[in-house]
Amino acid sequence: xxxxxxISLKExxxxxxxxxxxxxxxxxxxxxxxxxxLLSRKITVFNWVGFYLVDPDASRELVxxxxxxxxxxxxxxxxxxxxxxxxxETNATFVVQDVNxxxxxxxxxxxxxxxxxxxxxxxxxxxxxxxxxSHTKNSxxxxxxxxxxxxxxxxxxxx
Numbered sequence: 001x002x003x004x005x006x007i008s009l010k011e012x013x014x015x016x017x018x019x020x021x022x023x024x025x026x027x028x029x030x031x032x033x034x035x036x037x038l039l040s041r042k043i044t045v046f047n048w049v050g051f052y053l054v055d056p057d058a059s060r061e062l063v064x065x066x067x068x069x070x071x072x073x074x075x076x077x078x079x080x081x082x083x084x085x086x087x088x089e090t091n092a093t094f095v096v097q098d099v100n101x102x103x104x105x106x107x108x109x110x111x112x113x114x115x116x117x118x119x120x121x122x123x124x125x126x127x128x129x130x131x132x133x134s135h136t137k138n139s140x141x142x143x144x145x146x147x148x149x150x151x152x153x154x155x156x157x158x159x
């Protein structure tokens with residue numbers, strides 16, 4: 001894919017996410033699901049795309065929200081546990097190019113080789129995160145990270 005094609009895809013995705021977020025006729029969870037579907041469909045190395053939300057009844061725990069991909073047994077994750085929990089605790093994006101080398105990785109599927117987790121911050125408070133798994137090592141690019149961080153900034157508006 002050429003650099004121009006990459007730029008075009010990023011702008012198209014951000015525009016489509018903006019339309020989803022601005023859609024008044026659908027609720028937050030449906031919007032999150034539509035964003036998952038869009039990312040999974042448009043970026044071939046994204047094999048599992050989902051949101052983990054801060055549990056309102058257990059503020060230091062994540063609960064699985066809308067997702068696209070194989071079911072996972074990790075429906076609740078304490079802050080600090082695994083890559084998702086680490087992102088929740090630090091409010092930082094984590095990119096793991098080879099999950100086999102990550103000591104704190106929670107295996108969701110034997111197929112997963114790489115992962116990115118991006119926090120969603122609302123008024124400087126952690127409210128959710130976008131978790132993406134890939135079946136290909138070293139598949140999460142700097143462009144992916146920038147795109148997903150800008151998408152998560154938009155997603156914060158619906159929290």
